[in-house]
Amino acid sequence: MHGNTAGTLSGPTGVVNFCGDHAVRGLAELSNTITRWSQYNRECISPPLQAPDLLVNDVQEFFRTLPPARHRIPTGDGTVTGTVRSAKLASRRRPFLLRHAIHGGHQRKRCRHHASRAYHERMLINAVPQWQGAVNERASGIPEGCLALAGLAARILDLRVNHVYQDRQTSPLEGGLANRSALTGPNRAAQQEAVAGSSGPILTIGGDCGVELEPLRAGRQRYGAGLAVAWFDAHPDLNTPQSSPSGAFHGMVLRALLGEGDPEFTASPALEHGRVALVGTRAVDPSEHAAIDRGLATQTDDAAMSLRDASHLYVHVDLDVLDPTEFEGLNYPEPGGLSIAELVVALDSLGGFNVVGAGITECVGSPDQVEVLAPVIATIGNLLNPATSPT
Numbered sequence: 001m002h003g004n005t006a007g008t009l010s011g012p013t014g015v016v017n018f019c020g021d022h023a024v025r026g027l028a029e030l031s032n033t034i035t036r037w038s039q040y041n042r043e044c045i046s047p048p049l050q051a052p053d054l055l056v057n058d059v060q061e062f063f064r065t066l067p068p069a070r071h072r073i074p075t076g077d078g079t080v081t082g083t084v085r086s087a088k089l090a091s092r093r094r095p096f097l098l099r100h101a102i103h104g105g106h107q108r109k110r111c112r113h114h115a116s117r118a119y120h121e122r123m124l125i126n127a128v129p130q131w132q133g134a135v136n137e138r139a140s141g142i143p144e145g146c147l148a149l150a151g152l153a154a155r156i157l158d159l160r161v162n163h164v165y166q167d168r169q170t171s172p173l174e175g176g177l178a179n180r181s182a183l184t185g186p187n188r189a190a191q192q193e194a195v196a197g198s199s200g201p202i203l204t205i206g207g208d209c210g211v212e213l214e215p216l217r218a219g220r221q222r223y224g225a226g227l228a229v230a231w232f233d234a235h236p237d238l239n240t241p242q243s244s245p246s247g248a249f250h251g252m253v254l255r256a257l258l259g260e261g262d263p264e265f266t267a268s269p270a271l272e273h274g275r276v277a278l279v280g281t282r283a284v285d286p287s288e289h290a291a292i293d294r295g296l297a298t299q300t301d302d303a304a305m306s307l308r309d310a311s312h313l314y315v316h317v318d319l320d321v322l323d324p325t326e327f328e329g330l331n332y333p334e335p336g337g338l339s340i341a342e343l344v345v346a347l348d349s350l351g352g353f354n355v356v357g358a359g360i361t362e363c364v365g366s367p368d369q370v371e372v373l374a375p376v377i378a379t380i381g382n383l384l385n386p387a388t389s390p391t
């Protein structure tokens with residue numbers, strides 16, 4: 001029996017351990033089998049994990065016994081009743097958590113029926129549900145938005161998702177930076193490890209915009225000073241801890257990548273000034289205007305022209321570049337943005353570049369809401385497709 005093992009937290013009291021099978025985890029997430037899993041940190045669930053209620057060795061078979069996805073799972077406040085019954089766990093009548101193991105190395109395995117699609121072989125999807133870089137009210141929905149978007153990306157791109165574990169703990173404001181400690185330590189190390197584990201293009205599914213720090217730092221080191229960035233975002237993210245009105249790191253990450261701000265986060269080597277194109281930017285703080293005036297980044301509608309000398313390109317898409325009427329699941333909506341069709345056209349115009357990485361961030365949408373983003377995911381997938389990118 002695994003009763004209330006979580007102290008004052010009323011966490012899940014039963015665990016199904018899927019032996020780290022990411023494909024099944026993806027299925028479960030698509031169907032909402034996992035709800036609010038990320039609010040339970042390792043400490044809360046370690047006792048049941050040591051003695052799982054059900055250890056499933058053949059997870060594919062386990063799921064074959066369940067009714068079809070999307071119709072089987074009544075969800076609410078962290079409990080999953082429908083699947084418990086149909087999985088013959090009804091007698092337990094307790095909420096459970098589908099727990100996954102976190103480890104790299106699985107990302108390049110593909111389902112057998114997709115094995116012929118060799119063009120995906122080197123591409124990695126990292127889902128990074130970090131939310132501590134944002135401090136606004138909707139931000140606590142970012143981990144769920146990340147899962148929804150990662151599920152969509154897995155389906156559209158026929159790829160498994162590498163889920164990078166991030167705890168949800170917060171920490172005090174330090175040196176003008178909210179959650180400074182939470183943004184470093186194990187959370188950051190987990191993403192560094194995931195980034196280092198791939199030699200091919202990486203699609204990072206955020207998470208707040210702070211998740212762009214590690215892939216871009218690594219990209220700058222790997223590809224050199226010719227690496228350019230197309231930054232699709234309502235915000236330039238060019239604040240420093242001193243200038244930021246909120247202390248939220250997601251508004252500082254690009255400045256850190258350009259080598260300025262809190263030394264804990266600044267990239268070295270930094271992105272070359274002038275090799276960043278800001279597209280769709282429309283909510284700019286005074287100190288960010290000053291950084292743009294100094295030439296750190298360029299506001300433009302034509303990133304391809306602005307970055308034409310780049311040797312390699314990274315594409316950042318904060319979904320708030322979209323108009324709020326286009327997508328309901330925005331963490332930080334700003335009126336006057338692009339339509340989804342306009343974003344797709346703008347992304348498509350970057351097809352001549354050697355695109356080595358991309359990120360999609362700041363989603364708080366549900367699995368149903370993110371469906372409208374399918375063309376955006378597909379277009380980014382094409383950009384990252386090594387078969388069509390110059391080598």
Ligand SMILES: [Mn+2]
Pocket residue numbers: 209233234235318320321332362
């Ligand atoms: Mn933004």
